[in-house]
Amino acid sequence: MEGKNITIIGCGNLGQAILKGLIKSAKNVNLVVTKRDTSAIKHFEKEGVRILDDNIQAIENANLILLALKPYNVLEVLKDLAPHLNSKKQVIVSLATGVMISDLKDTAQCNIPIYRAMPNTAADVGASMTCIAANNNIHDALIEECFNTIGSTIRIDETLMDAATVLGACGVAFVLRFMRGMVQGGVQIGFDSKTASAIVNQTVKGAAELLISGGQHPEFEIDKVTTPKGCTISGLNEMEHNGFSSALIKGIVSSFNAIDS
Ligand SMILES: NC(=O)c1ccc[n+]([C@@H]2O[C@H](COP(=O)([O-])OP(=O)(O)OC[C@H]3O[C@@H](n4cnc5c(N)ncnc54)[C@H](OP(=O)(O)O)[C@@H]3O)[C@@H](O)[C@H]2O)c1
Known part of the structure; x- marks a missing residue:
């Protein structure tokens, strides 16, 4: 250049x-x-x-x-x-x-x-x-x-440019909304919001770094933190019973359908 x-x-x-x-x-x-x-x-x-x-x-x-x-x-x-x-x-x-x-x-x-x-x-x-x-x-x-x-x-490929808009550009907002939920949960279990934000920000950054440097699917890293009968799997399963992954997927598809509509 x-x-x-x-x-x-x-x-x-x-x-x-x-x-x-x-x-x-x-x-x-x-x-x-x-x-x-x-x-x-x-x-x-x-x-x-x-x-x-x-x-x-x-x-x-x-x-x-x-x-x-x-x-x-x-x-x-x-x-x-x-x-x-x-x-x-x-x-x-x-x-x-x-x-x-x-x-x-x-x-x-x-x-x-x-x-x-x-x-x-x-x-x-x-x-x-x-x-x-x-x-x-x-x-x-x-x-x-x-x-x-x-x-x-x-x-x-150019045919995926709208999908890239949703996953990459709108994706910033999706991740931030997820992080806001984490902070709200953190406040309910005892942290002030500044401390909860600091913990959430670094945890999200660290989780992303794990995937970027390891090149693995997210579930590979999730398996490492889910002890049988432990608190992580309990929290994850409760989130899934309430439609966590499904809500994300539906939101992504809805954003995609909203382009040009
Ligand atoms: N923001 C995002 O996250 C993001 C991500 C990916 C792609 N995009 C795309 O990037 C594009 C820009 O987005 P943005 O958020 O940066 O919008 P923006 O802040 O409104 O920037 C567009 C700029 O164009 C200038 N402009 C308008 N008419 C012009 C003209 N005739 N000659 C020269 N300059 C002119 C405007 O300034 P004046 O009014 O002073 O001219 C304005 O500052 C959009 O097409 C958007 O779809 C945005």
């Missing part, structure tokens, strides 16, 4: 999370970002970032163009950019939920390589899971390097 010019069009929540990751981890890249109202991102200037409200000017020398816009105006903005794109030197990555590569390609009106990426808000702390889809593999290394600055990446 060294020496590349990266432009983020629409530097809002997600755009800024990616920008922070790139500032922290990418060496020798030139960063240009846009927003119509640039007042909230002016402070990035002191990090060497060029801030513009003119999208066309912003892509002039860009190698990598990230479209961090909302789904409702990504095609409109791309249409304005279309006559100024250089399909031989540039690649586009759209972060917009539900906007297909075929629609982006039709709007770009040239053969520019187009990727889609679905990160999550953990990008803010360099811990996003970013699902990447494309109908080519010309720039895989560059795109993966870019998103590895804000966490981990995985390549998926």
